[in-house]
Amino acid sequence: MAKCTISPYGHPSGKIGNIVYYMLKGQPVCRLVGTPGKPSVKQMANRQAMSVVMQFIKPMTDFINISFKREAEGSIRNPHNLAISYNKKQALTGEYPNIKVDYTKVILSNGSLEMAKNLQLIKGKEGLNLSWDSSIGDNAAPDDSLMVLVSHPTRKKASTYLNAARRTDGSCFLPLDKEWMLQEQMEVYVCFKSANEKLISNSAYVGNLNGEPESKSEIAEKENYKAVKARFDQVAADYAKKSTGYTDGVLGSKAFRQLKKEYEVLKVKLAHLPGKPS
Template sequence: MSNLPGVKNLNFKIMAISRNGIHGWPSGKLGRVVYYMLRGQPVQRSIGKPGKPSLKQKANHESMAVVTHFLGHFKEYLNNGFELEARGTIRNQHNLAISYNKKNALKGEYPNVSIDYAKVQLSKGSLTNPESVGMKKVEGGLQISWNPLVQYEKGELYDDCLQLAVYLPERKAQIIELNFSKRGIGTAFLPVNEDKLESSMEVYLFLSAANHTSVSDTLYVGNLNGTWEKPGSRKCEENPVEDLGTNLRFEQVKEQYGLQMKLKPEDRLPRKAFNSLEKEYLVLMNRYESISRDRKNKPV
């Protein structure tokens, strides 16, 4: 029964109210729709149990799950990288990161969707990234380098902060270094445990202004120790960019390893550094040979 004055024998319940009159935005539930305010903006969502998902819906669910799981490793990093993009919108940093990477950083088809690491973006902005970025394994960690030239006319400053992220897919772990270094320094060392140093690594960075007024897009620095693929997964499509990156890295490591092998043992790199170089060389050599075999056996 209704509790409204003058209204009798009407069997309904008031579930939503409009604080601004009949033409105002309601708040609450009306039928199968819920109305509410989010960050100062009106939002409505349907509710109820969904039916049996179609193949397209299953593919969408898998894509969402893959991206959400991956980005879950970078919560603090995303808060910095997408904070400016989220300002003034009803979306938060994590929402924006999921939206971009779901559209642009996946490869494969359902049910074998995976992350395309080279296309991942963990930040979005207009600040320019440094040029000539490189990395190499050294004893005890990674040495990251870049061109320290500061182009003030482009809005760059000496103290722009470098934000570094390293993802280890086999371990499902990450290394996050906020304010890792400054643009004008040109180099920085990241300590990494010896066991992690031998794992497959995907390395990213972006820059943010010291006063937090601008950030850059994410720069994919590259892969170390070869691309890791989940055991039992099926490679659904070729990735020429990934293969090219592997080949280029193999040639670099092959040259470094060859030079070391020409030296007497006592004149080589320290033992740990040499062992790391040798292991990466062997991993990349196997990967290179695998790519070569696949291309050779591919039907014309």
């Protein structure tokens, strides 16, 4: 996408040839429209990265509309654009086709307001208990509001608490009204906003609850390991039996040499194969 400040057509609006002209937040811009060819691996990786981060950010609209509001003002970007941009660059891990979110590196706000120290998270029977150091630093105020976001990645949902507590409270309770919420993966983030919402802190990752489910690739690795291990056990038993129970002539046969080779290959393969039970 490019700004359309000079054009042989003046300041057009709409499609001319394979170029579309339109206004974005008061600025004329244009983009190319065409029939894409076969995507490269790099393009596929970029598409997967965008898809992963968009699915993760989508349930957080209420939170990021406030947390990125001030940063988006005066620019052609909106809070959603900023959240996508930051997290696509900073919070993804892995290689295509196994790109996923690194929850510890997620960014949900940027600002100069002070973040509280000693954040602690405990799961209760009906929700979460969150606590922090309530002392007031140079760049903080007693009436700063705590914003909390609880991401439920396996459900592609999020629980949002925009005014969970005041900074000086030092603790708060976050109710979770669905049974599955307390049993499935949760990733918890917080930030502080000033009472007039003109200042915001950097977001902080509080932690994970209930662990993280295995990815498709991890499940596939475990299944493959099980299959190879089962074959190895069968070959190892046959090799052990034949290596001690037959004459030298049999041990020198082609069939036994093949059995021995398969045994040795499988043994080395298992030693380096991912998916081994911990």
